[in-house]
Amino acid sequence: MRRIPLLCVLAMLGATALAAPASAAPVALLSDPVYDYTTAIRETVYVETTLDNDGNGTPDKVVADVIRPREAATAGVKVPVVMDASPYYQCCGRGNESEKKVYAADGTVTKFPLYYDNFFVPRGYAFVAADLAGTSRSTGCEDVGGTEEVQGAKAVVDWLNGRAVGRTASGTIVNATTWSTGKVGMIGKSWDGTIANAVAATGVQGLETIVPIAAISSWYDYNRVNGMVNPKVSSVPSLHTTVNGRPSGTCSAVSSALSSGAVSNGNYNAFWAARNYVPSAASVHASVFVVHGQNDLNVQGVHFGQWWDALAANNVPRKIWLSQEGHVDPFDFRRATWVDTLHRWFDFWLKGIDNGIMSEPMADVERAADVWQTSTQWPPSGTTTANYVLQGTGNPGVLAPSGAGSGSLSLTDAPSLSEANAVSSPTTARTGRKVYQTPVLTSDLRIAGTPTITLRVRSSKATTTLTAKLVTYGTATRVNYRASGEGISTLTSQSCWGSSSSTDDACYKDTAKVVSSAAYQVLSRGWMDGQHRDSLTSTTAMNTSTYYTITWKLRPIDQVIPASQRLGVVLTLTDPEFVSAHSTGATATIDLAGSVLKLPIAPATGLSAQTLTPQPLTPLVIDPSWNPSTGTRFQ
CATH class of the missing domain: 3.40.50.1820 (Alpha/Beta hydrolase fold, catalytic domain)
Structure with a gap:
């Protein structure tokens, strides 16, 4: 497939021009390869x-x-x-x-x-x-x-x-x-x-x-x-x-x-x-360097999010990388920078070499293919919770950052509704889904942390699945984490990282980022079983004549919705791709006045051009399709 340079991708993204790099920092102290690998x-x-x-x-x-x-x-x-x-x-x-x-x-x-x-x-x-x-x-x-x-x-x-x-x-x-x-x-x-x-x-x-x-x-x-x-x-x-x-x-x-x-x-x-392991975070004496793909559909973001929050609550020394890929090792999405960072991390914590790594920004977040932004802490300083309310029943309804929710929504279960059909073409009426969108954004919006949604809902059945998906609407070139490589493809060329012997070489195939142009991207997902609304250890049936206020978390993210795009939330019931077939055929009535989407909004000032750094350039492969299949595996 045709490869394109990174700057072309940024142009398609409408990204701000990158500033010239700052003067070189002092060379950090590092352990040297002074021992013979072949005789080890x-x-x-x-x-x-x-x-x-x-x-x-x-x-x-x-x-x-x-x-x-x-x-x-x-x-x-x-x-x-x-x-x-x-x-x-x-x-x-x-x-x-x-x-x-x-x-x-x-x-x-x-x-x-x-x-x-x-x-x-x-x-x-x-x-x-x-x-x-x-x-x-x-x-x-x-x-x-x-x-x-x-x-x-x-x-x-x-x-x-x-x-x-x-x-x-x-x-x-x-x-x-x-x-x-x-x-x-x-x-x-x-x-x-x-x-x-x-x-x-x-x-x-x-x-x-x-x-x-x-x-x-x-x-x-x-x-x-x-x-x-x-x-x-x-x-x-x-x-x-x-x-x-x-x-x-x-x-x-x-x-x-x-x-x-x-x-x-x-x-x-x-x-x-x-x-x-989360309740035992207080027992952790080790420092922790978390790496996770924000679009990992196998080990989903809930795992890094709740672990990170527990570590933070116990003042554990920590660092985090969040990428745009799926279930992918950083050696395969940011190889040179990864090996260098890991080298300095282990030198500091295992050899006691004062190389300054703990004085560097806590978080590295990938914004687009090979474009990274740093934050001195994560979630970023100044992050606040903003309430977005759901208004109206048109196609789409309005996701408003102020005011009050209004109206009542009737949502009928559609167990055959795919995610692609649930979130695409937001102005089209489709059975089983409802889309709420913001007006076109006039400035970048950064969501950094764990979104939550609260619905005041009545079910016609004793239980139903409740699904919410956070979506950015606007055509852009993005990492295609739904392709078979979950955002990367493997090349025939190799690069070597360390010493080799006759039986164990240090050379590995290079990779390329796989990008696609798409009209939308699902940023975060979350689900709740209505009968588990009060407890995960036992079930309580929903009374068909009673409204329940139910709150659940979506997957944590650090994503930027650029100006000129829209932020949307899509509501459905059954979501068979992500949770077991649990269709009860219910119709859910949602009181929009009692429903709210809470978003952790980070300051937009953190999105200056100086913080957006492409390093190093990785070959990019254009994938013209946004493959709905996953092909994930635990490994």
């Missing part, structure tokens, strides 16, 4: 846990595959550890190219997935790739976010600090404190990042920082949506089956317990509570 020590350690959930009478063991600089070991120099604990090292692979561990005849890893080992080992780090319990060569049984998984990964941190026993395959004790400083940084995308969140929530000493990328903070909010089942993701039992590395029948009891705990209804219960 590679070893496999079986770390004992305190658990035995496979019931074989011996402690379950988590495999930690280690690579560390030989010269440092010879000189008696201790090194910090970068660690990626994952269930995917053998079943599915890691990264955009789905790399797996490769082993020599003696069982030692000769190839580690991803570039962490290639880049950081020469710079004086060890890298540990840990197989979660019940996966690959680890024993125990994978319990998908539960105690076995979390405590098993935590045991590796404990071993690196001398608090747990590690052995070779032959049983010889391996003492990590002879070479490890005890300072550990956990990193990973998706499930790997989730386990980083979970281990940090235990408060384990020695875990100095985590970098959760597109990570879950609550397994309920991954599999369920305010009382309904999320059909876009794999169930807990099926995830267990996918990653299980144990012989047939070994984990039958655990598999059965997962099926019974993750009941098919939408209720929140003890099973989900044990897999909710």
